[in-house]
Amino acid sequence: MINPMLEFVQVFREFETERGRLAAVEGISLSAAAGEIVALVGPSGCGKTTLLNLAAGILRPTRGRVVLTPNARLAYAFQEPRLLPWKTVEENISFVQEGLLPAGEAAAARRRILEETGLAEFRRAYPRELSGGMKQRLELARALAVRPRLLLLDEPFRSLDGATRQELHALLQSEHGREGFSALLVTHDPEEAVLLADRVVVLSPRPARILKEVVLATPRKRRLLNRALVSSSLERIEGLLSSAG
Incomplete structure (x- = not known):
């Protein structure tokens, strides 16, 4: 990918615990192009939020590099409002x-x-x-x-009722159409990933490794109008998550 907005290059992240070193992220190489929405899905506790915190600079990699386009304005929406x-x-x-x-x-x-x-x-x-x-x-x-030029989203829709979630999905897509930002979206909901993203990255249980990247070639607006397209991609992603345990 030429000049990505965000790039992880063979990123590892470990934490010191009372029982020794805990590997949270292992060998992640991932990029997001300008204007691309990339969704991260995987088992609970697999390291998805750690990847967002690495992208934001809140954490530093143990090994590897996280590269953000110089002077790119970044925003972070948390699961629990700050x-x-x-x-x-x-x-x-x-x-x-x-x-x-x-x-x-x-x-x-x-x-x-x-x-x-x-x-x-x-x-x-x-x-x-x-x-x-x-x-x-x-x-x-x-x-x-x-x-923002890069928007980090840590399950910001998780605790919402269905109607409010749909409203905010529509808002996100409207703002993306207006502003053309890149986004890294963490979600526990594969259907949400399919509806909102251009590409879905399926992660393994901790330590997070990339199991598969699913490119959603059909434009999002067409996906919203064609349930068969959503179902096909959703079945594929759910199958990958199921096999990952």
Whole structure:
């Protein structure tokens, strides 16, 4: 792949524990092209979030390299919202924009995201006044409002009801169509991976190794309209996960 937005080059990551060294990631080589959404699926605890933290620079590889396009703006949406309780909804968004976007661009992005997430009427509310689903909307809104070039998503839809999940799936796809960012999506749901991604990477139980990369050649919009296309890819991925244990 020429000039990927993100690249893992033979990445290993180990952690020190009371019982010795624990291997979390083993020999991962993976890339995401500009504008590509790559989904990571695998058994619980296999190292998916570790890979996101390596991409974000929160962790460093024990061996190997993680290469991000220079000056690429990065955003991270967590499974559990990381909101500032003393700031309002709008202030939570403006806080993460500081130093990343010019004031006018930041304000325009903030207004648009507040409207698209259904948070505009709650802009002056505090996190304690929001439901769990609204907090998760705000978590995603904060990530999108910085207009990232690389978006890291750690199961941000996992705890949502079906209707809210579909709304936020649509929002993510709309923003991706507008902004053209790359994304690395961790999900426990193979169907979610098939609906949202361009490529699905199936990981082994810990330590994480790549078992298979499934390229979803059919455009996402066509997949949404053709259940047979979704079912075919889904069966393949579920078969790989089942054989991995």
